[in-house]
Each structure stands twice: as C-alpha cells, then as structure tokens.
Amino acid sequence: MIWQLDLAILTLVVIAGIGAITVKDLLGAAILFGAYSFMMCLLWSIMGAVDVSFTEASVGAGASTVFFVAAVFRTTRRTKD
Template sequence: MIWQLDLIILVLVIVCAIAAINVKDLLSAAILLGAYSFLLCLLWAIMGAVDVAFTEATVGAGVSTVFCVSAVFHTTRRTTD
C-alpha cells in the first residue's frame, strides 16, 4: 500500500461524494457517482483487493451508472437540492 497515493485518492473520493449529493442536476449526480465508484476501484487496487477492484469497476461503476442514467431519463433531471 502506497500511502501518498492512498491519501490523494481518499481526498478525491470524498470530494466526489460531496459533489454528487450537492449538484443541482440529477444526470450530473449520476455521472459523479460513477466517477466516485471508479476512484474507489483504484483504492481497492492500491489496498491489494484486486478481486474487489474489478467487481467494483464492472458492477459498481458500470452497471449502477447505467441504472442511474436510465432512471434519470425515465423521470426528470430537475431537482431542488
């Protein structure tokens, strides 16, 4: 585990999470959630959990982003918070 890389990615993960819940557009929130998942995938690879890393990349980042984007297109992008 390289702790410098670990710290940088942890900061980016927290920034992505806060941005995903504060942005005023639901499509942007879905894409930021995908970026958050890919950053977590890098974090698992750094911590040596390679099996968790590729499961997160395919299932967590790939499939859940597609779910969120399709749900936004079936409903609305508008949000008040």
C-alpha cells in the same frame, strides 16, 4: 502502498461523494457517483483486494451508472430539494 497516491485518491473520493449528494443536476450526480465508484475501485486495488476492485469497476462504475442514467432519462434531471 504509496501514501501520496492513497491520499490523492481518498481526497477525490470525498470530493466526488460530497458532490454526488449536493449537486442539483441528477445526471451530474449519476456521473459523479460513477467517478466515486471508480476511485473506490482504485483504492481497493491499492489495498490488494483485486476481486473487490474488479466488482466495483464493473458493477459500481459500469452497470449502476447506466441504470442511473436510464432512470434520469425516464424521469427528470432536476431535483426538488
């Protein structure tokens, strides 16, 4: 475990997580959530949990982002709050 790499990815996780809940544009939030999932996937693989990281990459960064984008496409891009 290289701690510089770990710290950089953890910072990006926090930034992507806070960004995903504060950004007004829902499509942007979906993309940020995908970025968050991808960073988490890197963290899992740094910690040696390769199976979890594989699931995170395929479900979190892949499938759920597509679902969010499809939902935004069918509803609205702007949030009320």
